[in-house]
Amino acid sequence: MLQVCFILTTLITAYGYVNLALNKPTWQSQQHNPGYSTFDSSNAVDGLMTDLSALGGQCSISADEYKTATWWVNLTSIRSIHDIRIYYRTGNVAWGCIKTGYYGKNCSISCSRNCKHSYCQANTGACLQCKSGFHGHQCELQCEGGRYGQDCKETCGACLGYKQCHHINGSCLEGCDAGYEGQLCKTSCSARKFGFDCQKNCNEHCKVPYKCNKGTGECEDGCQPGWEGPRCEQDHYTTDIMNMTTVTNTKEVDGWMEALEKGNDCMVRFYGILAAFCVSLTVIIVLAVYICIKRRRKQRQDRKCFKDNFKPDTGRMGLNNISAKITEDNKTYEELGQRTLPSEYEIIQKLS
Template sequence: MYICYSVSNMKSGAALIYFLCEISLIGKIAEAYENLALRKPTWQQHWYTYKYSYPPDKAVDGKFSSRSPYGGQCTVSGNYKRTATWRVDLGKFLNIHHITIYYRTDNLPWGPDNGYTTRFLGFSLFISNTTNKDDGYLCFKDTNYTRDTIPSNITIECIKHGRYVIYYNERLPGVTYPDGYSTYAYNELCEVQVYGCPSFVIFGENCTFPCPQTCREERCSIVDGTCFGCIAGQKGSRCEQFCDGGKFGQNCAHSCGLCFGNEQCHHINGSCLNGCDRGYYGDRCTQACSEGWYGYNCLDMCDVNCGERTRCDRKTGQCQNGCQAGWKDTKCDKKCDGGKFGLNCAQSCGVCLDKEQCHLNYIGKPCQMMLICQALHSAECLTYHLLNKETAGMNFYHPHKNSAFIFAPFTKTPADPARKTNCASLTEVKVAEDVGGEEINTWEKTIFNRFSKKTETELQLCQNTIKAE
């Protein structure tokens, strides 16, 4: 903040120094920037109307050679008021650098003996986007000056954007003010100059540089072009950088979702440019996979053979609570093999034809596509069926009476032993309804057809193993 004192307030040696300060510093700044308040609309809270008129626009008419109201260049507020407010409307939001105030002196030497010092003490200065000072930014509030030290001309640096510059002072009842303060509040302003650029999108001493377009509303510091805020997706003093580090949006305040490969999301809208990582979906990859789905972008379905059907880890697809009978591996997508079947592939197959792998989860039909036990191993097959408690009473081709093959329907008791077959007519075997059977289904017919294609030697072997009761 620049403060320059009037000559009459200083002793001779110091006076010259401070006078030069005002000439060189303020003069240079004033030349660089434009007086935005000159002849702009004004308003004040209380008018002084006795005998003379001192309207508020006198403070922006560009004239202050006479610092007395009688010179017609100053505004004066009403007497005996507890608050005093004056403002100028710049017409639009502008880029402001500093404000200079020339207070009433009555053209008398300024100092503790000048009665108007007491009225200037304690003032405040605001820049606002509305006519209400409380909506704006407090540029300055006097809390230190005394009648001996307050200058009649004061320049306050306030680098802000705004439309209204508001001067305010108060002497409220019940409040104790410092010694030297007047009893009532006044605004006795001979000139208020607001220096800055005629547009809020330019900066520099000569107002020649455009603010970065990445600044929010293209507003920047009038001094160095630093932004007062960035548009969504940008950061940095001049908003020259994209949001990163897993952030996006306004002020880079929002967190990215789970993008593929932990990539940075779009700096403005947060979308994942290459899709989602495992377990998530949606434009921003913030939604976890719904039940039954997993993987990148949740495009893979959990295997139906999971222990809890279609329930698996949303990232890896690993089934919960193991697998259904006949399936294995973490995703339950591999059939039992190696002569195993059933839940957890923990059961051992019987002796299937051609040593084929048994059915993956048929407890009662352990030999897939060839359930009829080989004749030479019929005793072992029979023992498996009859002694395995898990297969007792289930559907299977039931060898009966030593090695004789007799097709038995579903029953918890042995099939009628009188019902027997001969190897030559295996393809024509039907299950008689009178023993509670069902028509041989397509799958079973396939088995018989396959068996019927065995060589004559095998059929002869089969016939030789059949024994009558």
């Protein structure tokens, strides 16, 4: 008696395994109690394995008293098969590793923590199914290549710089690219908004006010009369003034260059004479300042010399001695004390 549940698996786009035999056409040579769906060959590929008893209706059971039995499944196309898994009827009695989450000899090796519900194959440790965000034989790999979620089937949104989103929940870790918003960056900017995280406003001067490209902000239908530019931000009047100024400045520069090329001797001579005059004037001013400083310094020295020689506190005797010296120089012999003495002003005048 053949009593099995049968699974064929293949690797799909490197993200997870699928059951190729699931609900495909089946046939068996001798069915136990023909006509009863409880024992039908299709039970082997229905994907159910919660009740592996004889009457559970989830296993294909062949007739008694036959040494051989034949069963097959038609995959309906040529496929690449990763492995073949056969689950026997157990009568719901534990077999293999009794303790969930372990595999190998003596069931001493822990299944991968990324195996969903900690279920793995008793001999190889291959996960029967991966947790969301993982793939691989033992679910050791995170989703990548712009995928996330259960069996890596979900597609990431417009994450900034087209970077990988979170492998489990799909959130964009560094924000959205231009034109998108939301945690998953799958929502286009709302009306009148554009740019990164939809932070900028479309221009009111677009032909259809505030209607622009969600990524670049360019007005999609052109500009209103009097405005121009990709975003309709420049009015014609300002543009014309800028163009005129540019042309005028260009002509002035060209004129100066032409004059220099022709050798304007008068202008060269004028600037040469002006430069020589400025240099001469500077030299004269420096010399004048120098002479004034020298004179003032000489006057200060003379005043200091006079103060050192003339001391007002010498008293009356000092004046009499000066008077006697003056009288001697004039060869005038008069009796001291009877000649009228010169004033202090006259004395100072003679000494100076």
